[in-house]
Amino acid sequence: MRSPAQRAVLAMLLEVAGTPKPGNVDRQREYPDLRFEHFLAGAIGALPGLRAAVEGRSIGAAFETAVAGMSDQEGGNTQFGTLLLLVPLVAVAADDSSSLAPQAVTDHIEATTVEDAAAFYRALEHVSVAAGDPPADAAAIDVRRGADAIPAVRDRELSLYDVMALGSDQDGVAAEWTSGFDRSFAGAARLGDLDGGVLDRTADLFIELLAAQPDTHVRNQHGGTVANEICERAGDLIDADPAAIDQFATELIDREINPGTTADITAGALFIALHRGVITV
Amino acid sequence: MRSPAQRAVLAMLLEVAGTPKPGNVDRQREYPDLRFEHFLAGAIGALPGLRAAVEGRSIGAAFETAVAGMSDQEGGNTQFGTLLLLVPLVAVAADDSSSLAPQAVTDHIEATTVEDAAAFYRALEHVSVAAGDPPADAAAIDVRRGADAIPAVRDRELSLYDVMALGSDQDGVAAEWTSGFDRSFAGAARLGDLDGGVLDRTADLFIELLAAQPDTHVRNQHGGTVANEICERAGDLIDADPAAIDQFATELIDREINPGTTADITAGALFIALHRGVITV
Numbered sequence: 402m403r404s405p406a407q408r409a410v411l412a413m414l415l416e417v418a419g420t421p422k423p424g425n426v427d428r429q430r431e432y433p434d435l436r437f438e439h440f441l442a443g444a445i446g447a448l449p450g451l452r453a454a455v456e457g458r459s460i461g462a463a464f465e466t467a468v469a470g471m472s473d474q475e476g477g478n479t480q481f482g483t484l485l486l487l488v489p490l491v492a493v494a495a496d497d498s499s500s501l502a503p504q505a506v507t508d509h510i511e512a513t514t515v516e517d518a519a520a521f522y523r524a525l526e527h528v529s530v531a532a533g534d535p536p537a538d539a540a541a542i543d544v545r546r547g548a549d550a551i552p553a554v555r556d557r558e559l560s561l562y563d564v565m566a567l568g569s570d571q572d573g574v575a576a577e578w579t580s581g582f583d584r585s586f587a588g589a590a591r592l593g594d595l596d597g598g599v600l601d602r603t604a605d606l607f608i609e610l611l612a613a614q615p616d617t618h619v620r621n622q623h624g625g626t627v628a629n630e631i632c633e634r635a636g637d638l639i640d641a642d643p644a645a646i647d648q649f650a651t652e653l654i655d656r657e658i659n660p661g662t663t664a665d666i667t668a669g670a671l672f673i674a675l676h677r678g679v680i681t682v
Numbered sequence: 683m684r685s686p687a688q689r690a691v692l693a694m695l696l697e698v699a700g701t702p703k704p705g706n707v708d709r710q711r712e713y714p715d716l717r718f719e720h721f722l723a724g725a726i727g728a729l730p731g732l733r734a735a736v737e738g739r740s741i742g743a744a745f746e747t748a749v750a751g752m753s754d755q756e757g758g759n760t761q762f763g764t765l766l767l768l769v770p771l772v773a774v775a776a777d778d779s780s781s782l783a784p785q786a787v788t789d790h791i792e793a794t795t796v797e798d799a800a801a802f803y804r805a806l807e808h809v810s811v812a813a814g815d816p817p818a819d820a821a822a823i824d825v826r827r828g829a830d831a832i833p834a835v836r837d838r839e840l841s842l843y844d845v846m847a848l849g850s851d852q853d854g855v856a857a858e859w860t861s862g863f864d865r866s867f868a869g870a871a872r873l874g875d876l877d878g879g880v881l882d883r884t885a886d887l888f889i890e891l892l893a894a895q896p897d898t899h900v901r902n903q904h905g906g907t908v909a910n911e912i913c914e915r916a917g918d919l920i921d922a923d924p925a926a927i928d929q930f931a932t933e934l935i936d937r938e939i940n941p942g943t944t945a946d947i948t949a950g951a952l953f954i955a956l957h958r959g960v961i962t963v
Contacts, residue, residue, distance in 0.1 A: 414722040441695040682723040
């Protein structure tokens with residue numbers, strides 16, 4: 402019986418192993434400087450932070466530890482957004498090992514504090530993240546400022562949940578926080594319904610998620626037009642010939658378009674599905 | 683900074699991710715019932731046993747825990763032999779984080795007891811292993827008997843080291859125990875000398891090890907003639923065209939010939955190389 406922390410690492414490994422996942426590093430495709438092994442090392446590195454969440458450390462502190470460990474590899478930011486989903490999920494899974502109810506997750510993250518928010522901003526110091534411009538009144542707490550934003554966060558008495566709420570229009574992971582992790586939970590159920598081995602289901606879920614909403618990581622890096630194009634084209638590829646998906650995957654790698662938010666939600670769904678026994682390995 | 687246990691899991695993940703590794707599951711090839719995800723889950727499952735070794739639990743108890751966790755997946759025996767190398771290596775790495783000297787490993791395993799041997803036989807209950815016929819005077823302690831062999835092990839007062847010494851002609855992992863882990867240490871040094879990313883080096887080392895000695899797992903499953911054939915043909919593939927190695931890899935999967943001992947030693951070499959900083963990820 403795997404612990405919640407082991408299950409979370411396994412979810413991260415399954416996510417990166419599922420192929421094809423157009424634009425992202427997977428078993429078959431990688432970038433010259435961001436390779437498969439960096440994701441393996443990132444997942445293993447996150448373990449102490451994930452264990453801290455199981456042991457009841459606050460979400461912010463556990464997340465900061467997880468990100469510090471994840472980023473201790475040479476590929477750069479591999480799984481920041483994934484951990485922002487997995488840390489609260491793991492914390493609740495450890496509390497309530499029976500069901501991992503969406504409401505329990507929301508209750509848990511609504512209870513985050515200003516200190517959790519400060520830890521989140523410190524975690525940003527370990528990585529380079531792609532983010533859109535914040536709303537005009539939120540420039541002082543722009544995530545791109547990293548730890549420099551902490552005084553403004555304290556002044557405004559923002560909890561980590563508040564910070565996520567402010568970013569939820571910009572970032573699909575933040576939107577999960579304020580929507581009861583709805584795409585992650587729906588994705589977990591979908592993993593149970595799809596056919597084939599767990600890695601085939603992972604790849605199929607990824608395409609479906611990519612087709613359902615423009616990826617915010619793509620939008621922040623390449624703009625809304627590109628994000629919408631990728632979303633529409635993914636829609637045409639659901640149940641398409643594998644060769645067509647492979648071609649799309651190769652094209653996106655060539656264009657350096659990687660739908661990272663969709664990968665994050667895929668990993669969240671994998672964790673929930675593993676925890677609930679919807680999928681087994 | 684990864685802990686020794688994290689480093690050992692990473693070594694297991696890098697081993698299975700290196701491709702092509704003819705005959706074995708890797709990123710590109712798998713068997714219908716023994717797939718890439720089973721190796722990912724096996725590596726993560728081994729973690730509590732590896733941590734037990736770091737924390738000073740006896741080699742046998744840590745190994746039994748590691749194997750129980752490793753085998754908690756649906757593919758069957760993925761990494762039994764690998765863990766038989768990694769558990770003592772991790773234990774010594776935790777004691778002596780500076781250098782991991784071969785003599786320290788030998789000293790550590792020579793100090794194993796009858797209880798370590800009993801735990802090893804209990805660990806066999808979790809998996810199905812391929813083993814050759816034991817010497818005539820060792821039928822009572824045949825590893826294929828699993829825990830049933832424990833009374834005979836106690837009668838003869840055999841330590842785990844003694845058991846490995848009795849099996850060293852039959853099994854390349856046992857031979858590592860009695861030879862100062864010489865192939866693992868030499869492999870670690872070789873990983874530093876080879877070119878390319880860590881997974882390319884992993885695949886190159888695998889071919890070199892396969893060419894250097896007939897794989898005992900292949901010999902136990904398919905006989906000496908086949909093991910010698912694979913060894914000789916691997917020799918022709920060192921520095922060969924990648925297409926030729928790919929063709930050989932596909933052929934071995936078709937013939938269900940998997941050089942598992944060579945993979946085990948590759949994983950041992952990866953752990954040592956990671957620990958010493960000979961390779962980085």
